Amino acid sequence: MTSPVLICRPGERGEVLAEAIRSQGWPVERLDVMQLVPLKESAALRDTWLNIDQFQKVVVVSPFAAQCLAEALDRYWPQLPLGIAYYAVGAATAAALHQLLGIRVHLPSSTREDTSEALLELASLHEVAGQRILLVTGEGGRPLLDDTLSSRGARITRAATYRRQLDAPASGMRERLARGDYRALIVTSGELLEHLANWCDQAALNQLLIVSSRRLATLAGTLGFRTPMVASGATPAALTAALARACNPKDADVDQGT
Template identity: 50%
Template sequence: MPARVLLTRPGPRGEVLARALEACGITTTALDVLRFESVALSASARAALLDLDLFHGIIVVSPQAATCLAEAIASYWPQLPQGLRFYAVGEATARTLHAELGVPAVIPARGEGEDSEALLEVASLKAVAGKRLLLARGESGRELLRERLRERGADVETVALYRRRYHPPSPPMDKWLESGDFAALVVTSGEILQHLVTWCGPVALNQPLIVSSQRLATLAGTLGFGSPHVASGASPAALSAEIRAVLDPRGATSDQGDHEKGKRR
């Protein structure tokens, strides 16, 4: 089996994942099919940022959104308004918010996943009737958070801070996808999965596909992928563990056994 693992996560987070895997002796290649571009704020987005102190909470969907939000806030608020509660879909987004704005963020409970569905299970987002919430995100994406929170009675305003630009895989990676010349493909975004399926030949569709949620595994099945494997989350540690388990089940079993022995000592 070819040794290379194809990664699709863009930017610094993709580099962190690559380093984690390479530290385990796994060769990786970044497909680089997605890049982020900042967008000019709309009039409604500028108005929302000027009224930032009137919101009860700010929901941030990705590390990229957190970085762009911090830059936008700095243009309007020399000092962050007091009393804002931040929500993040996962630990990486929460860490970015803390690094950029110095604020803590509410995240889904450990083990519940790192996506919109998991964040909606947070207790304080179940009682939002009459509250004004700001959703920081890209130009396009899933509408689940906005729709569910509005169903719960919240006044939700969206600020689009960036756009995604998708590119074809460059040679020779396009041929690898066509022929299935890789050991595993790692995808943490439904949009990337839908973008890549165009280039995947029959063999590639049946190579191991590592995804970060059951939702993505379901989508993968509808797109024709025959071997999805669901990691316990979207973090580099969770993805690395699942990749290692798929590529070397015996080693993963041995590691687990050693871990259990260590706990019993």
């Protein structure tokens, strides 16, 4: 039996990725080591939603953050406030915002990775002195957006809408990771990569790892993974295309769009 491709993306997006991989003929198993848990709305967060029309820009970091934002706007704004420019870290987040809110979204060029670094290169995020910018995020995470936009003179408010709950792999999955008994491991989060490294013995470190950015590839190298392969982004199509290139390099022609 062909060894499976292991994925760890949670929720419905994980199933979309799994189906994309299965459609190319590879079996898939999900690690189920992360859950996204909405945070209880505090008084401060409620005030942020009620006053969202005071922000010039709203930056959304993930599809789940987009869902939380859409639910909040549905509660407090019968009509969307005007004059806000929306930004997304990645095509999947932009697609979620468009689907849920019907809005135009700024995101990095299609030739760039789905990263905060790529988003920050947009010209409209360079001249932001004095502007109020809302970051819709998960709890914790990298401070790059906050720090960079603040250094450019923006007034930043951070709206943490969910937390990431990390769980140990099930016993069968721990054994797979220890033995390297899989075709490839696909990871799109530094937090998840560091978490999974705890169960990866040498066999797993030598196995194919596919990541969604050069930053993650660098992290993978520091954790001991020998051959990380960088996909063109974090979308199911981009990740599946990278898997096809690695496993069938002569005829890998999977569409890398969204």
